[in-house]
Amino acid sequence: MFGDDLRFGRGLDPWRELTRLQDEVNRLFSGSLEARTGWAPAVNVWTNDDGAVLRATLPGYDASKIDISVLGDSVTITGKREPTEARKDVTFHRRERELGSFSRTMQLPFRIEADEVRAEFKNGILELRLPRANADRPRRISVKAD
Amino acid sequence: MATQLERQDSKAVGSKVERARNRVVLSPAVDIFETTDDIVLTADMPGVDEKSVDITLEQDVLTVEGRMSEVVPEGYRLDFQEFHEGDYRRVFTLATDVDRDRIQAEVKNGVLRLLLPKAEPAKAKKIQVRGG
Numbered sequence: 604m605f606g607d608d609l610r611f612g613r614g615l616d617p618w619r620e621l622t623r624l625q626d627e628v629n630r631l632f633s634g635s636l637e638a639r640t641g642w643a644p645a646v647n648v649w650t651n652d653d654g655a656v657l658r659a660t661l662p663g664y665d666a667s668k669i670d671i672s673v674l675g676d677s678v679t680i681t682g683k684r685e686p687t688e689a690r691k692d693v694t695f696h697r698r699e700r701e702l703g704s705f706s707r708t709m710q711l712p713f714r715i716e717a718d719e720v721r722a723e724f725k726n727g728i729l730e731l732r733l734p735r736a737n738a739d740r741p742r743r744i745s746v747k748a749d
Numbered sequence: 750m751a752t753q754l755e756r757q758d759s760k761a762v763g764s765k766v767e768r769a770r771n772r773v774v775l776s777p778a779v780d781i782f783e784t785t786d787d788i789v790l791t792a793d794m795p796g797v798d799e800k801s802v803d804i805t806l807e808q809d810v811l812t813v814e815g816r817m818s819e820v821v822p823e824g825y826r827l828d829f830q831e832f833h834e835g836d837y838r839r840v841f842t843l844a845t846d847v848d849r850d851r852i853q854a855e856v857k858n859g860v861l862r863l864l865l866p867k868a869e870p871a872k873a874k875k876i877q878v879r880g881g
Contacts, residue, residue, distance in 0.1 A: 663793065666858075728796050
């Protein structure tokens with residue numbers, strides 16, 4: 604794709620293909636992909652025509668303190684992580700893990716059937732099964748012939 | 750749930766199972782703090798449980814390894830990726846002598862907590878002197 608354009612020798616902007624590719628990627632998740640406050644856990648999203656699977660790394664989080672809400676084509680995950688033990692009067696040698704609250708909203712390429720969302724939390728990974736809204740599925744339209 | 754510290758055998762992380770994809774090696778984020786009695790290390794390793802973590806201490810070198818057990822959902826396209834499935838590995842050099850027999854390790858919700866009690870310095874022994 605990139606090579607083909609150059610071979611025509613029309614002096615195309617070499618960044619055009621990259622920009623086009625970026626636009627295509629952005630289109631998968633319209634808008635700026637997500638809104639978040641400060642730091643947020645890492646997320647992977649898989650999709651097909653029927654829905655999406657979202658996984659988020661939430662090590663050390665209490666499942667009861669993870670909040671998931673769905674509206675339209677967006678899913679918002681909110682959570683809070685506290686230190687597991689008192690850390691007063693200690694000397695820190697490394698402090699890399701984020702503690703505290705986060706909120707992150709992901710926008711999918713389709714509306715979500717909220718009643719059928721399933722969430723599972725195992726070994727610090729949250730997995731959401733987000734089925735596509737029935738109203739959002741393409742409908743076959745039959746053509747009447749004379 | 751506490752797990753026993755395992756002796757290192759010669760297996761490398763990920764080598765005993767054939768995988769279709771290359772395994773990425775990730776360095777887990779850690780907190781390390783020291784109290785008067787212990788060193789406490791906490792490592793974020795989402796996807797890891799107590800069966801898939803390996804901790805070895807050779808001399809003063811501590812190696813923490815974990816295997817992430819995530820299966821790719823079938824029949825889907827990966828559209829957005831911020832974390833990789835892979836194995837965790839991080840190596841530390843301890844500046845303090847540690848009492849190996851009392852090391853405790855626990856994995857919960859993808860977080861490893863390692864308690865390393867500091868070794869007690871050799872205590873001076875009191876020697877009773879009997880009179881003649």
